[in-house]
Amino acid sequence: MPEVEVVPLDRLSAGEIGIIQGYEGEEDLHHRLKELGLVAGTKVLVKRFAPLGDPMEILVRGYSLSLRKQDASKIVVKRTPA
Amino acid sequence: MKQTTAPGMKEIALVGNPNTGKTTIFNALTGLRHSTANYPGVTVEKRAGQMKLTTGETVSVLDLPGAYSLVPRSLDEEIVHKVLIGAQQGTPPPDLVVVVLDSNNLERNFYLALQVIEIGLPVVLVLNMWDMARENGVEVDLEKLESLTGAPCVPTVGMRQDNIHNLREVIEQNLTQPSLRTKRDPSDPSLDPGIRYKQIDEILEGVVRRVPRKELSVSEKLDRVLTHRVWGMLFFAGTMGLIFQSIFSWARIPMEWISHGMEHFANAAKAVLPAGPLQSLVVDGIIGGVGNVIVFLPQIFLLFFFIALFEDTGYMARAVFVLDRVMKSVGLNGKAFLPLLSSFACTVPGVLATRTIEDRNERLATILVTPLMSCSARLPIYTLLIAAFIPQIHVFHVLHLQALVLFGLYFLSIGAGLGVAALFRKTFLKGNRMPFVFELPPYRFPHFGTVAATVWDRGKEFLCRAGGIILLFSIILWFMMSYPKDPSAAARFQAERRTAATMLSGQALSEKITVIDHEEKGEKIRSSFAGRLGKAIEPAIRPLGFNWEIGIGIITSFAARELLISTLAIVHHVKTEGEGMTAGLIGALQRERSPETGKLLYTPLVAVSLMVFYVLACQCFSTFAVVKRETGSWGWLLFMIVYMTGLAWMSSFVVYQGGRLLGFE
Numbered sequence: 001m002p003e004v005e006v007v008p009l010d011r012l013s014a015g016e017i018g019i020i021q022g023y024e025g026e027e028d029l030h031h032r033l034k035e036l037g038l039v040a041g042t043k044v045l046v047k048r049f050a051p052l053g054d055p056m057e058i059l060v061r062g063y064s065l066s067l068r069k070q071d072a073s074k075i076v077v078k079r080t081p082a
Numbered sequence: 083m084k085q086t087t088a089p090g091m092k093e094i095a096l097v098g099n100p101n102t103g104k105t106t107i108f109n110a111l112t113g114l115r116h117s118t119a120n121y122p123g124v125t126v127e128k129r130a131g132q133m134k135l136t137t138g139e140t141v142s143v144l145d146l147p148g149a150y151s152l153v154p155r156s157l158d159e160e161i162v163h164k165v166l167i168g169a170q171q172g173t174p175p176p177d178l179v180v181v182v183l184d185s186n187n188l189e190r191n192f193y194l195a196l197q198v199i200e201i202g203l204p205v206v207l208v209l210n211m212w213d214m215a216r217e218n219g220v221e222v223d224l225e226k227l228e229s230l231t232g233a234p235c236v237p238t239v240g241m242r243q244d245n246i247h248n249l250r251e252v253i254e255q256n257l258t259q260p261s262l263r264t265k266r267d268p269s270d271p272s273l274d275p276g277i278r279y280k281q282i283d284e285i286l287e288g289v290v291r292r293v294p295r296k297e298l299s300v301s302e303k304l305d306r307v308l309t310h311r312v313w314g315m316l317f318f319a320g321t322m323g324l325i326f327q328s329i330f331s332w333a334r335i336p337m338e339w340i341s342h343g344m345e346h347f348a349n350a351a352k353a354v355l356p357a358g359p360l361q362s363l364v365v366d367g368i369i370g371g372v373g374n375v376i377v378f379l380p381q382i383f384l385l386f387f388f389i390a391l392f393e394d395t396g397y398m399a400r401a402v403f404v405l406d407r408v409m410k411s412v413g414l415n416g417k418a419f420l421p422l423l424s425s426f427a428c429t430v431p432g433v434l435a436t437r438t439i440e441d442r443n444e445r446l447a448t449i450l451v452t453p454l455m456s457c458s459a460r461l462p463i464y465t466l467l468i469a470a471f472i473p474q475i476h477v478f479h480v481l482h483l484q485a486l487v488l489f490g491l492y493f494l495s496i497g498a499g500l501g502v503a504a505l506f507r508k509t510f511l512k513g514n515r516m517p518f519v520f521e522l523p524p525y526r527f528p529h530f531g532t533v534a535a536t537v538w539d540r541g542k543e544f545l546c547r548a549g550g551i552i553l554l555f556s557i558i559l560w561f562m563m564s565y566p567k568d569p570s571a572a573a574r575f576q577a578e579r580r581t582a583a584t585m586l587s588g589q590a591l592s593e594k595i596t597v598i599d600h601e602e603k604g605e606k607i608r609s610s611f612a613g614r615l616g617k618a619i620e621p622a623i624r625p626l627g628f629n630w631e632i633g634i635g636i637i638t639s640f641a642a643r644e645l646l647i648s649t650l651a652i653v654h655h656v657k658t659e660g661e662g663m664t665a666g667l668i669g670a671l672q673r674e675r676s677p678e679t680g681k682l683l684y685t686p687l688v689a690v691s692l693m694v695f696y697v698l699a700c701q702c703f704s705t706f707a708v709v710k711r712e713t714g715s716w717g718w719l720l721f722m723i724v725y726m727t728g729l730a731w732m733s734s735f736v737v738y739q740g741g742r743l744l745g746f747e
Binding site: 064 | 151153187188189190220274275276279292305309310311314399514517519521523
């Protein structure tokens with residue numbers, strides 16, 4: 001039974017769901033991610049990682065988005081049971 | 083290019099996120115009556131067309147580039163923002179904005195729609211891919227959406243006529259109504275996207291209903307294979323193999339048609355025009371010069387076709403997804419892969435394909451290394467020199483030395499390209515302005531009309547834009563190769579011909595005449611400006627093992643690299659033309675000795691040094707033209723020429739001098 005915890009998005013495994021809590025670090029780069037719907041309170045599902053481990057594909061607001069782990073590590077999510 | 087906006091004509095602008103089928107709607111509304119151009123000063127494509135209303139009035143329709151937000155982060159978004167607020171030079175503010183939305187994905191699509199609505203222009207919302215959304219279990223209450231947003235909503239399914247007809251009617255009704263909303267610039271960066279998404283959630287809450295579905299969608303099933311560790315990589319490699327096969331083998335057939343066609347055309351021009359400078363300008367300068375470039379059109383069009391097909395089916399995003407990690411290691415991103423691959427056929431489409439890279443520094447770094455990828459015009463040079471100077475022996479019993487050398491040249495090209503890119507990204511093209519994110523749209527069956535239209539638009543643009551500069555350079559190069567004329571030499575050769583005619587007859591005479599013709603040709607090119615330039619650069623290329631004949635070949639290569647071969651054939655008096663020329667030239671190169679030292683002019687070491695030079699040197703007018711246009715600056719072009727020439731010179735220097743130290747000739 002996975003406990004509820006707060007982790008960077010890139011720490012989730014494929015198939016896991018997280019709810020966005022906020023961002024860490026540089027403000028400027030986050031604006032685009034927020035515009036794409038990755039705002040606080042949004043649920044994201046990690047679909048898969050690319051064959052070489054990076055980037056990762058997530059399902060957010062009904063569409064699939066690819067982002068690099070390095071950018072995903074700035075997004076803080078609450079790990080949530082599916 | 084035809085004028086698309088007459089004064090007083092009403093303007094409709096189409097906006098939407100990338101991958102919403104916006105361009106399909108645009109094509110359906112305007113038919114084939116549209117033109118492509120660029121916004122002044124930038125490389126963002128401007129597509130404009132016309133639509134006829136039932137009243138007979140013609141209105142202008144503008145297809146704006148795909149954007150996620152009106153807060154500009156990329157060149158594309160900056161243009162959309164400027165056009166909508168009426169700040170784009172040469173484009174009047176629209177009377178009506180049609181926002182194209184993907185019905186499957188209304189939440190994120192609404193972010194842009196909301197910003198557009200906030201500007202205060204009259205808006206029509208198009209809910210495209212309506213059928214797919216229904217299949218996916220998405221239900222939308224259109225009436226409620228209309229009342230909440232105040233904008234009419236029209237569901238569409240791509241090109242389907244009944245929907246498009248309906249959309250035309252709605253556009254017509256709303257075009258006349260003046261806007262009542264207050265105007266506000268939406269690019270206020272202080273407004274947190276979280277606030278807008280809260281608004282969106284409130285609007286869509288009672289409007290969109292998702293029926294959860296148990297089974298996996300087709301797209302998901304495909305993705306399990308196409309982004310798989312093993313199958314995904316294999317599929318990708320197979321696709322690239324197919325592209326290479328088509329470029330290097332299938333494209334040969336139409337390429338031969340074109341070169342035959344150009345020959346016929348040149349002969350026809352010769353027949354019509356009187357012999358003299360004008361005939362020479364038209365036949366050798368214009369037809370010959372332009373022919374050297376348009377012979378690559380089949381390859382360029384094939385590449386554009388594959389790119390458009392990948393984009394339309396959604397596979398492109400998967401290829402980027404699979405390869406991003408590899409490209410990241412040299413400071414580029416997954417989107418740089420396709421431009422670099424395209425450059426193995428021809429640098430020109432490669433540079434054009436970099437447009438999909440949003441980040442300025444990454445795009446510049448990619449453009450600057452595309453000419454290092456060994457284009458197909460260099461292949462005939464490699465094959466000729468390898469056939470002439472690399473012995474047909476086996477290394478370790480199995481590896482063919484000739485094949486190994488060819489492989490090595492391509493390896494050098496890739497290594498140099500990636501290495502230089504990494505260097506640039508670590509130094510003056512450092513950093514990113516944006517996180518590297520992209521959407522993975524659901525797969526869909528390609529719409530061949532859309533693919534064909536895209537290929538045609540891009541091909542046409544290449545011809546119109548690069549064509550002018552290529553024509554200009556062709557004429558300059560023709561002039562350099564034909565002038566100055568030496569009347570005394572012409573008279574001397576004429577006298578030789580007359581002497582031959584009195585002494586010989588029949589077969590022997592025509593053979594002698596051919597010899598004289600070739601000598602005259604060689605003499606002409608040697609005494610031309612290009613020939614003098616070739617000789618003038620000899621001191622600079624001597625340390626690389628190159629003689630002045632190669633110097634002339636390097637100069638003529640600027641029109642197209644494979645011209646090195648015909649230039650060497652001319653300066654070394656190779657008699658036969660066409661098929662026999664290659665064999666004749668190989669023999670001539672192997673035998674040619676320096677008149678001063680009596681030593682062989684060409685040796686295996688010289689050949690390797692020359693091939694290395696051709697891998698790395700930047701010598702192609704078409705590339706110059708397209709790089710200047712895509713970077714928007716002479717400075718970057720100059721930088722590219724300087725760094726590549728420097729790299730090529732130093733590498734050949736190391737090869738030749740190093741080889742001599744090791745005891746090679």
